[in-house]
Amino acid sequence: MCSVPFANLEFYNTPDGDIMLKEVGKPARPFREADRDIISELLAIIRDRYPKAHAALMELYSKSTMNRTYYEYRVVHRFIRCNFGEYDQYRLDINYRGQLQFEEVRCPLRGECRYEGVICKPELDTRLTEREMEVFRLIAANLQTDAIADELHISPCTVNRHRENIKAKTRTGSVAEMITYWHENDLK
Numbered sequence: 001m002c003s004v005p006f007a008n009l010e011f012y013n014t015p016d017g018d019i020m021l022k023e024v025g026k027p028a029r030p031f032r033e034a035d036r037d038i039i040s041e042l043l044a045i046i047r048d049r050y051p052k053a054h055a056a057l058m059e060l061y062s063k064s065t066m067n068r069t070y071y072e073y074r075v076v077h078r079f080i081r082c083n084f085g086e087y088d089q090y091r092l093d094i095n096y097r098g099q100l101q102f103e104e105v106r107c108p109l110r111g112e113c114r115y116e117g118v119i120c121k122p123e124l125d126t127r128l129t130e131r132e133m134e135v136f137r138l139i140a141a142n143l144q145t146d147a148i149a150d151e152l153h154i155s156p157c158t159v160n161r162h163r164e165n166i167k168a169k170t171r172t173g174s175v176a177e178m179i180t181y182w183h184e185n186d187l188k
Contacts, residue, residue: 006041009094011080012087013105019080024092031080033073042076045100046122048165053079053122056115082107082120097173098164126169133187135162139175140182 008024011031019031021038031038047054057075064071084093085105093101102121107113113120128136131152138148145163149156163175172178181187 006038007094007096007098008092009038010087010089010092011084013081013085017081019077019085020087022087031077033069035073036069039072039076042079043072044161045168046075046079048161049124049168050122051125053119056118060115060119079119081105082115083122099168099173124169128166128169132162132166132169135159136166136178136182136187139163139166140179140187142179 010022012020012022012028014020020028021031021035022028033039046057057078060078061071061074064074080093082105083100083102085107086103088103091101093103095101105120107120110116117123134152135148138151143151145156145159148159152159163178167173167178170178170181172181
């Protein structure tokens with residue numbers, strides 16, 4: 001079974017460095033180590049789409065590796081704090097499609113921080129992996145998720161993760177846009 005839908009989330013920083021999480025239709029609450037679904041999803045996105053940020057975060061918090069859940073929480077907490085820190089009820093940080101919407105976060109180290117452009121305002125890695133290209137080819141051939149999973153001997157959840165990474169890396173918002181991108185760029 002795939003993870004819980006990852007969409008419609010707003011984060012904001014408090015003056016004391018905590019992060020508040022606001023899910024649509026629910027009251028704001030502190031973001032905590034127990035938010036494993038969100039942490040796991042964001043960690044995978046950071047790893048797959050922002051490898052430079054991932055490497056820097058892994059190194060920065062490497063002293064916490066003995067406690068894996070705390071380590072992962074600290075990595076994701078820092079990524080959120082640096083990229084989604086302002087409250088904006090009209091533009092969610094993770095929109096209804098599950099796309100990340102980075103914000104300009106007020107930071108006293110702006111312009112001086114060695115992680116600016118790495119963790120803060122990270123660079124999207126637009127290169128598709130071999131597996132993403134295989135999935136993309138099958139999507140362009142109009143195969144559905146289950147058929148792609150069977151063809152590549154992977155789970156439907158893994159197909160979905162690859163599809164979302166492809167959409168992010170090609171800056172497309174739907175499968176139809178992905179297929180158009182495939183044909184316009186003569187990918188084969």
